[in-house]
Amino acid sequence: MASNNVDALAALSNMTVESHSDFLREVLLRAVTQVMDAEVATACNAEYGERSDSRENARNGYRPRALETRMGTLELAIPKLRQGSYLPSFLAPRRRWEQAFVNVVCEAYVLGVSTRKVEDLVEAMGARGMSRSEVSRMAATLDTQVTQFRQRALEGRYPYVWLDAVYVKVREGVRVVSKAVLIAHAVSADGFREVLGVDVAAGEMEDAWRQFLAGLVERGLKGVRLVISDAHAGLKAARRGVFNSVPWQRCRVHFMRNVLCRVRKPAQGFVSATLRHVFDQPDIGTAREAMREAVKLLEEKYPAASTVVSDASEDVLAFKSFPEKHWRQIHSTNPLERLNKEVRRRTDVVGIFPNDASALRLITMLLVEQNDEWAVGRRYFSLESLVELEASPSPPPQLEHGSAMPGAEAA
Secondary structure (H helix, E strand, O other): OHHHHHHHHHHHHOOOHHHHHHHHHHHHHHHHHHHHHHHHHHHHOOOOOOOOOOOOOOEEEEEEEEEEEOOEEEEEEEEEEOOOOOOOOOOOOOOHHHHHHHHHHHHHHHOOOOOHHHHHHHHHOOOOOOOHHHHHHHHHHHHHHHHHHHHOOOOOOOOEEEEEEEEEEEEEOOEEEEEEEEEEEEEOOOOOEEEEEEEEEOOOOHHHHHHHHHHHHHOOOOOOOEEEEOOOHHHHHHHHHHOOOOOEEEOHHHHHHHHHOOOOHHHHHHHHHHHHHHHOOOOHHHHHHHHHHHHHHHHOOOHHHHHHHHHHOOHHHHHHHOOHHHHHHHOOOHHHHHHHHHHHHHHHHHOEEOOHHHHHHHHHHHHHHHHHHHHOOOOOOOHHHHHHHHHOOOOOOOOOOOOOOOOHHHO
């Protein structure tokens, strides 16, 4: 017995990494196969091949399914039942965004816009051979979830709101056009992040943003203390129309890019350092004073950059009027940019959406998944810092571009 154990250990030690991986994969495959056999026997109320008066169902062949594991791909043979369906307990149902993805590529196929790329996507997602009725059924289920999420009531207060747009390609007849996906996300009074809304529009015109923002207000958006976005003209105009009395934080990252593109590359380091000195100030008063000095310093050699800085001086410093613990998160649209990056990663796989509805369906499902993760994750802001925010007075209204910048005493 001891000799056999020694021989077995020696054989294991002599295994190559590849053979060891194959051995573990085979062991795992046997284990999950036994789990499936046991679950199907329970569902049938009888073992495989057993004749029993208590039998409630019967097997009806197998269907292949690849399962990705850390030890490699397992080629499963999942038992099928004569009545109903069976899904092994260790296989989670397809996530909502994946359902939407399958629906997008299938819909493209059904509408006659399929290409080799789309067919590869269908095959990769395990949707080969889906019928029109299956596509319609899946679309109806997903559309119900999309509508419920986009039209849900917004309860509570949302002191910080981020606004941005990503662009996707959508087919319109024989043309392929670029559409704007408008996205709003916020931090609630409890400190958790939440996706407020999403919509597809022809572009970032004022009318599109105004309708989008008005829809958020109609659904119950309130308690907004600061809106953070880039300086797109349509978005700015719509924000003034819907949130006129709410301060606006112009994205600091976009602002820096706008300034630096107006100076020669050798001078960009100097200009960047000058503006960083402004942002490093400990409060809004000293930041405004440093901004005035920066405008004077840049005015002689870099007048174009100086004009951008002067026009944006009040908007880009709005975050300084809020609790210092929040400055890092609210001075730019970076929190939303990370979300947008994930949206772009998934939409780039599709390439061209067959219509607006398919784009909205996929992106909304992505945002639903993200919203669920935020709901059970860590608070974005601590409760203590939010209490400080509620106790602080609202900042004075901002001046329009071109107005004289208030002095430190106005803070």
